[in-house]
Amino acid sequence: MKRFPLPLLLALVLPCAPALANEGISKVNGSIHAESGQVYGDLDTVNGGINVDAAAVTGDIETVNGGIRIGDNARTGGVSTVNGSVRIGREVIAAGDVETVNGSIFIDRSSQVEGELQTVNGSIGLVEARLDGSIETVNGDITVGVGSQVNGGIRVKKPSFSLSLTPGRKPRVIVGPNAVVNGSLVFDRDVSLYVHRSARIGPVSGAQAQPFDTDAAPQD
Template sequence: MAQSRFPAIALCLLLAMPAAWAAEDISKVNGSIEVAAGTVHGELDTVNGSISIGDGAQTGDASTVNGSIKVGANARVGSLDTVNGAIRVGRNVQASGGIETVNGSVFVDRGSTVAGDIETVNGAIGLVETQLRGDIETVNGDVTVGIGSVVSGSLSIKRSSGWFQSAPKRKPRVVIGPRAVVQGPLKFEREVRLYVHRSARTGPVTGAEPVVFDTDTAPED
């Protein structure tokens, strides 16, 4: 009996091994990481290099210091994090964590869901028909909660901090587009230009006076 069970057990182990290999982490110091479409990997981590995740791929968290992060359509990822670089998320992506950059923009395309917060310091944030479960926070970036997007948390623009911070030279532009929803409060600790479409819904606004508009796009400053 023991001999008859052995081939079956060995077969199960062999079948499981490719999946384990496919989900391995990728870690570098100097160099970009490219994940092919439709493949499965664990965490992606580099210091000096960009990260590109192909259409339909599945990964864990993706992190770099000096480099951009690009996620293809229909991918499944964890959190996305860089210091100096932009983050661009394609259509119908599921991100189980947040998105964060210091010096770089963030854009999330139609049909995507982000489970955590979206944060920048010096970079614009743009959403189009996106479901964001967390908050939006920036210091110097413009924010567009575009058509049909829903933000479950708050939207905040913080005051610059630090010993050697100079006075900001421009006011961030904040647009809440047609049929967009920000369920939490809008809190502004510095001057902004705030435009809210008549069909949009937001929580209470502090620190700014909304300009209501009816057109497809917000008025030019």
């Protein structure tokens, strides 16, 4: 049997092998940029923001001090930050929870989150988006915007402690036109709850729903 030199074999085989996905990116200090159309593993940093371009594919995304932005048509795993906001563009699929402690979360049209949305101090908003899990917050406003669907219910938890001697502002919870919230809406603290007449919601505990039929909810 004729034997081919190793360099020649590699030259013949490697061009036929499938392109390998990019590895994950991990940092302590510095931002991370995932480029459009590329495939990555997990992205994580401690001090820095994370920006995922349109149509990029990533694993889990995590930072401590920094915001996270995900472009249209991207595919990701779970998304998490502590001090920063999360903004997810259109037609994104996030295969996990989306959470922050101090920051807002916004999910744009035709996007789907396959886990839960969680924040402590920050607003949560969806527009024509789908959430497979629940929404949970302590001090933030919640807007389940026009045409959105939340399958796991809503909970606003009572703060574990307060350093203020005066009562804080009540969170606003809005379920907009043609929105659907399956599951219970549970409020462990005072909130202002507004539900559009065209919306559908599950049972409510701890608040009285105020119906409205205008494009925007009434002001408190």
